[in-house]
Structure formats: structure tokens, C-alpha cells
Amino acid sequence: MTLRKYLVILSIVFFGSFGDAFLARGMKHADAIDIQHVTKVFSAVANPFVVLGIVFLLAFMSSYMIALSFADLTYVMPATAISYVVMVLLSIFWLHEHVSPQRWAGVAFIVIGVGVVAGGPSRTEHPPAHVSSSGAREGRP
Numbered sequence: 001m002t003l004r005k006y007l008v009i010l011s012i013v014f015f016g017s018f019g020d021a022f023l024a025r026g027m028k029h030a031d032a033i034d035i036q037h038v039t040k041v042f043s044a045v046a047n048p049f050v051v052l053g054i055v056f057l058l059a060f061m062s063s064y065m066i067a068l069s070f071a072d073l074t075y076v077m078p079a080t081a082i083s084y085v086v087m088v089l090l091s092i093f094w095l096h097e098h099v100s101p102q103r104w105a106g107v108a109f110i111v112i113g114v115g116v117v118a119g120g121p122s123r124t125e126h127p128p129a130h131v132s133s134s135g136a137r138e139g140r141p
Helices: 003-027 040-044 048-070 073-080 083-093 101-118
Strands: none
Touching: 003 048, 003 073, 003 083, 048 073, 073 101, 083 101
16 A cells, blocks of 8 residues: 555544544533434534534545455455554543543454454456457356
């Protein structure tokens, strides 16, 4: 992969993790929202952390779409799963949340999985389609 592609993957991790953290921080100061009071979502948007979270998550979605344009979903999802590690660190140091040993074990599995997937190709290679004597393409739907 090129440097540009690594930067796109990194931007997914950055914008996704920080977007979620900003949104969580803002929603901690909002009233609880349930299905009977769904209109409280609109009052939550008045919180600057919620707005910042939405902006970062829009940037995340843009980066994610760019990544999917050059790599398979089965590569992008695990490659960007390192954002779970970033999210746990943000939760501990910025949101002051407790992370149980069970959650740390889950994060360790994610890190191992990222290592396994990062070693493989980013795009599935399909064999070239063969042209029959009648001129029709064969081999691929």
C-alpha cells in the first residue's frame, strides 16, 4: 500500500475514535434519551462536544468510503479495528471510565487480529475472465 492509503486508514482510526469520544463526552451531559422522548436528541445537539463528535464522524465516514474504494471490506474493517485500542485509551484518560480486565482481553484479541489481517493483500484478486469462441465472457458473473 502507498503512503496515501496508510494515511486514509489512519484518518479512519483518528476520526472514528475521537468522534466517538466527543459524542460520548457530550452525551454524558445530556438527559437520557429513550424511544418515548426521542426529541431530546435535538436538545443534545446544542452541546458543542456532540456537534464536534458529529463533524468528526462525518469525516470518518468520508475516509471510510475512500478506503473502500481501494480495498476490500474484509481488509478495511480489521485494519481500522485498531481504533478500538485508541478508543479504550481515550475512555480511560479523557472520559475517566473504568476498563475491566475482560475488556482489556478483548482489546488484545483485536490487536492480534489486526496483525494477522495487515499481512495479507488489501484487494481480492480475481482471475481474468476468459472469452469463448462465441465472444461471450466466461468465468465471472
